[in-house]
Amino acid sequence: MNYDIIGDIHGHADELESLLQKLGYKKQGNTYSHYESRKVIFVGDFIDRGPKIRETLHLVKAMCDAGNAQAVMGNHEFNAICFHTPHVERGGFFRSPIF
Numbered sequence: 001m002n003y004d005i006i007g008d009i010h011g012h013a014d015e016l017e018s019l020l021q022k023l024g025y026k027k028q029g030n031t032y033s034h035y036e037s038r039k040v041i042f043v044g045d046f047i048d049r050g051p052k053i054r055e056t057l058h059l060v061k062a063m064c065d066a067g068n069a070q071a072v073m074g075n076h077e078f079n080a081i082c083f084h085t086p087h088v089e090r091g092g093f094f095r096s097p098i099f
């Protein structure tokens, strides 16, 4: 099995689709697969910055569900979880966004 390592998509779903096509992945239904049975390892940072965060997450999830990819979270996903996880002992959340 050969793998393509992709990280830091940051909501750029259109660019991700272009990259997958350039690497030889073809769209089948709602997911992408490779004719040589290559798989993608997504190494996090799907969210923040770009215009199509939701589409990015749907695309990555569909590839994982189809067995064509695996994914780990990045620091941006970890922060997003912490922004929404209540801190039981001191109140508030595990992290506060700094804007």
Ligand SMILES: [Mn+2]
Binding pocket: 008, 045
């Ligand atoms: Mn990043």
